[in-house]
Amino acid sequence: MHSNRYTFIYAAVISIITAVLLAFASEGLKPAQEANIALDNKSNILRSVRVEETERAAIEQIYGERVKSIVVNSRGEVLENVIAEDLVMKNEVTKPAAERHLPLYVYTDKNGKPYYIVPVRGVGLWGPIWGYISIESDFNTVYGAFFDHKSETPGLGAEIAEKPFQEQFRGKKIMTDDNRFISVNVVKKAAKVSYGDEHRVDAISGGTITSTGTDKMLKNCLEPYLGYFEKLQSQESK
Template identity: 30%
Template sequence: MSSKKESFIGTVGFVMVVCLVCAALVSVSAVQLKPLQTANKLLDKQTKILEASGLLELGQEKGIVPTYNQFVTAKMIDVATGDYIDGNADLFEERRDARDAEKSSKPNNDIAGISRRADTQVVYLVTDGSGSVNTVILPIVGSGLWDLMYGFIGLEADMNTVKSVVYSDHKETPGLGAEVMNPKWKALWPGKKMYDDNGDIAIRIVKGGAKSGDMHGVDALSGATLTSVGVEKTIHFWLGEEGYGPYISNIREKGLN
């Protein structure tokens, strides 16, 4: 009996030692890999921003990081006022801050289906060869069919003409909602106008296809009605008063440069 008891205790002890060793290895690996994961995450974001600004091809030729550093400046803003504020744009995480009640707010009209909106955001000013800002990249987030979709809107200096709409992260259905990543669909956006002559948000996703010459219409995603509606509502939210509306108003009043 004593032998069996000692055998049981020995087995339990061995299992505990193995568990402790495995836990230690996992912890050490997580700590060692975190800087690499952070760097890869930042590189992916910079790649998407270059795509949204029309500089991805140059970045692939000369390097993503050097191209980003040469042409892009990231700035923090207070969403409510649209004013620039101090802060480390590289360390900002919208997903983290949106979950923090002290760093986020519940929208009065949550058409994007985000529940909470971070009180600060990062905007990206893209310059041309002479140093003048010609594109502003605005991060966006809103509900699709299955979950939140994250992306960027690129606007020309008039803060109305679309340079690009680029989605970077989503869980939409392959072949349907996931077509937000399709180059053919993304190519429909450049040159469209977000606002009408009265300053109202006019961009819309058109089921069945936008008519030729429609400056505010973009073809809906075939077979993905809810994703298409989500894209439209997301853009309307972020270009409105609870999104980048105050910031856009500031730029129109004071200019970019």
């Protein structure tokens, strides 16, 4: 019979070999995993401008031809040496607005009309929520929205990832008539508010905390872009 010492050494060697093999396998799969994440992000960006594609080749082609990315700051300045796709949104959104690097994606349709796509990220009931909001060239009207989540409750908070919730945002306004930022508010249908229907969507029934998280996410992530939007508006008015 093998001694206890032999058994311990044998088990340790097997564990080390297994760990090394798993590490090599993980490194080998990393490029493919990163490519899939990048593709998913591109698909979600396109979905926020109502472009629904599932084929990799189609997503890559449309994105490559019609989407440009930049990074700005809250003062409206374009940051030339920062790549939007390299930014980690979960880190950026925790910074004060004045310190954030703000990725912005510009989609141009077949008629040459631009849409400005803002990535958003926040916290739901059980974990992170995120998405993209596309704004028309008036820098006020929402063209489309896409949201997703990690662990919200099916049938409740998870409804943010479904079309009926997302399609409510189409045509909503983020600015008041006197040019104040108000965002799109996620509130209960019966809620009494001081703003009109153009600034609100219905919260998810039974998903109060996720709805509140979505509301806060939109306010936190949209407002820092106003400096850049105002700069573009002033340039266009000249």
